[in-house]
Amino acid sequence: MGRKCFLASGACLALGVATTALAHPVDHFVRRGNEVGYYQLPAQAWKPDPNAPPKFGVDTKPLAASDFAGAANNWLSNTFNLTxxxxxxxxxxxxxxVYHYYAVQKVDGLSIVNANADVHMDTFGNPILASQAWAPVSRLQRRDQIPGPEISAAQAVEGYAKAFGFPTAASQLTEKKNEDGSFTITGAAFADSAIKADLKLYQTDASLEKVWSLSVQRPDAWHVAYVSVKDGALIGKANWQTSNFWNPPAMEAPKARRSIFDNEPIDHDNLVDDYIKLRRRQTGGNTKAIPDTKYRALPFGFKNVQDTPPVLIENPFDQNSSPLGWHDMGDGTGSLPTTVGNNAIAQENRKNAKNPLNNGRPIANDFNFDFPADLAKEPVTYSDASVTNMFFLTNFFHDTMYKYGFTEAAGNFQASNLGKGGKQKDPVVANAQDGSGVNNANFATPPDGQIGMMRMFIFDTTKPNRDGTLDNDVPIHELTHGVSMRLTGGPANSNCLDTLMSGGMGEGWSDFLGVSFGMTPQDTRATDKPVGVYVTGSPKGVRGIPYSTSKTTNPLTYETLNDPKFAEVHQVGLVWNTMLFEAYWNMVDTKGFTENFQDGPQSGKGNALMIQYVVDGLKLQPCNPDMIQARDAILAAEQALTKGDHMCALMEGFAKRGLGVGATPQFPFKNSFDVPPQCQNGGGNKKTPLAPAAPATTGLPAAAPAAPTGLAPTPAAPASSTDVEVVTGAAGDLTTNPDDLLANEANAANDATA
Structure with a gap:
């Protein structure tokens, strides 16, 4: 077999040999409902044999930072035979x-948006976890049959509008070509911002299609939509926007938009600069780099404004996480005495303005944001208190998650990254009392370098109405969506939590941090934790049952997902966080609790360690993971940080809810309450990691390929059938023989049912 170059370059245009048979997946957890969704290619996943010696870096010094990309490229080429x-x-x-490496497949200079690979290595270059979902070679060999763009970008927007029933014609739109070859389309009344369009490839269950990739921000969704260049048909989409609650009471129609600024679309490219100019003009700047600040707000450990009244918090920023403080946007002119800064831009948006640039924000010239909230009155009377709490929470969440590895390089939300990597000009734009809906909240997470958008709504389930920003469960839940979507699949890809299963786990991770950051030293494993009690006015909260270690109070297990009523993302999330909740309490009972959440894992406390394992697991798991892969990523994160000391505590938590060693990702799901042998019979926390699945023959190359041009060779032993776990789901057996691919595709397609 000849050398296969993984990185696309002019010197290496060979086609890759695919390792999976392509078919429409059987598993109904792959898609969200019956609408056009995001096609997920069958994936192959790798994890190490715990009994095998390391394959890289034995008796050598750690890899230099500059060598990791080459080592990752070499490993993917060798192990998965990707090009x-x-x-x-x-x-x-x-x-x-740990070094994280994320890649996308390209053909003739165009990215296949749903073909991804990742590998994660320790400091010596030893792989920890990896996965690939590459388009099969049989599709790539027909790339010369893929037509050029037969419709314009504006016509693609017209096709998108037609799919959703918006009366928009291409003749009504203005199309502008950008320097990078993409297009900007304006004039679409249904969009909150200009629509960005560029040419991509998209793998469907039948063919590889050239598409216009459209970024469409609407009040109810932020779609990345894939429209065929042949006929303008919408053939795929992902949604970068997530909502907190399932089936809220009927939403009222959006209120009429205001004039002046408010009907102008958001200019994402210049938004940060526009805010800087406007706020400086209206409020002036403060020459002191980081002023003393005070906020009347609900800190972590407080649940909501009813149970624990807001307190005045002084100088809560962490200077390592936010070197500029919370009110400086990094333009060199200092802090602004309002709720605008490097991490967040917060304001009220009761009248549902498309662009909240000129909306109301509290101003405190002495940086003392002390505003009362009279809960006996309607929320409109205390909007300054609401915006202040949301600004505080968004910033404190930023600083806290920075301690757990959600940094600039990992894709966090900052106006200026201060030269620390990643893409910038993407703070969280947070709207309190947003007029686009009621009884809910949402967060939109585009790729790194584009603003995150959080909308918090009024809840009319009580009289007087209640404000979602004053129930910490809600904003923390939404902010966590930004974390899980930026970390899964890497910061450049926001399409990696878009299946029913992966998107459902996204809801679970959001509940996990919401619950974890609401814990107090008085809580025990016997303390039940409902979510959204204040905003709903119900002790059951929004999920209907609390998170609990009691299987009488909360009986959910892995098999619960077989119930059709649980084929919904928030219900999937309820099951997933029930598992995380069990593991959390095993860790706290083992290692204790810190109420200073910014202590991070250095504290050695169980709650901080569990949060770290979950965050690191997000980085290690593949794009659109299933629960087994997400569990294994958390276990791999524990192994990387604490060397297996707490593997049993984690596995016992998962196994209690059916996600034990015998659980599989195939539907219908079956409970496994088994733990690894070393955790049985009072074995406790042993250091042996979870054993891999039964060996599978994969036909991997028998020798390592040469290193890519310009990269130093990295020593590599051949991958063997004993250290590869193949995840086939319902897509058929894996193969590396390109001659068999079409036959396998046909056979799998015949077996598949939607």
Whole structure:
């Protein structure tokens, strides 16, 4: 077999040999409902044999930071036999030394948006976890049959509008070509901002299609939509926007938009600069780099404004996480005495303005944001208090998650990254009392370098109405969506939590941090934790049952997902966080609790360690993971940080809810309450990691290929059938023989049912 070059370059245009048979997946957890969704290619996943010696870096010094990309490229080429890839993002975590590498498949210079690969290595270059979902070679060999763009970008927007029933014609739109070859389309009344369009490839269950990729921000969704260049048909989409609650009471019609600024679309490219100019003109700047600040707000450990009244908090910023403080946007002119800064831009948006640039924000010339909230009155009377709490929470969440590895390089939200990597000009734009809906909240997470958008609504389930920003469960839940979507699949890819299963786990991770950051030293494993009690006015909260370690109070297990009523993302999330909740309490009972959440894993406390394992697991798991892969990523994160000391505590938590060693990702799901042998019979926390699945023959190359041009060779032993776990789902057996691919596709397609 000849050498296969992984990185796409002019010197290496060979086609890759695919390792999976392509078919429409059987698993109904792959798609969200019956609407046009995001096609997920069958994936192959790798994890190490715990009994095998390391394959890289034995008796050598750690790899230099500059060598990791080459080592990752070499490993993917060798192990999965991939070619035609391009690095999307890569970074190294300082707390555990793990290097994360994410790639996308390219053909003739165009990215296949749903063909991804990732590998994660320790400081010596030993792989920890990896996965690939590459388009099969049989599709790529027909790339010369893929037509050029037969419709314009504006016509693609017309096709998108037609799919959703918006009366928009291409003749009504204005199309502008940008320097990078993309297009900007304006004039679409249904969009909150200009629509960005560029040419991509998209793998469907039948063919590889050339598409216009459209970024469409609407009040109810932020779609990345894939429209065929042949006929303008919408053939795929992902949604970068997530909502907190399932089936809220009927939403009222959006209120009429205001004039002046408010009907102007958001200019994402210049938004940060526009805010800087406007706020400086209206409020002036403060020459002191970081002024003393006070906020009347609900800190972590407080649930809501009813149970624990807001307190005045002084100088809560962390200077390592926010070197500029919370009110300086990094333009060199100092802090602004309003709720605008490097991490967040917060304001009220009761009248549902498309662009909240000129909306109301509290101003405190002495940086003392002390505003009362009279809960006996309607929320409109205390909007300054609401915006202040939201600004405080968004910033404190930023600083806290920075301690757990959600940094600039990992794709966090900042106006200025201060030269620390990643893409900037993407703070969180947070709207309190947003007029686009009621009884809910949402967060939109585009790729790194584009603003995150959080909308918090009024809840009319009580009289007087209640404000979602004053129930910490809600904003923390939404902010966590930004974390999970930026970390899964890397910061450049926001399409990696878009299936029913992965999107459902996204809801679970959001509940997990919401619950974890609401814990107090008085809580025990017997303390039940409902979510959204204040905004709903119900002790059951929004999920209907609390998170609990009691299987009488909360009986959910892995098999619960077989119930059709649980084929919904928030219900999937309820099951997933029930599992995380069990593991959390095993860790707290083992290692204790810190109420200073910014202590991070250095504290050695169980709650901080569990949060770290979950965050690191997000980085390690593949694009659109299932629960087994997400569990294994958390276990791999524990192994990387604490060397297996707490593997049993984690596995016992998962196994209690059916996600034990015998659980599989195939539908219908079956409970496994088994733990690894070393955790049985009072074995406790042993250091042996979870054993891999039964060996599978994969036909991997028998020798390592040469290193890519310009990269130093990295020693590599051949991958064997004993250290590869193949995840086939319902897509048929894996193969590396390109002659068999079409037959396998046909056979799998015949077996598949939607």
């Amino acid at each position: 035609g890839g391009e690095m999307q993002s890569g970074y190294q975590d300082p707390h555990n030394g």
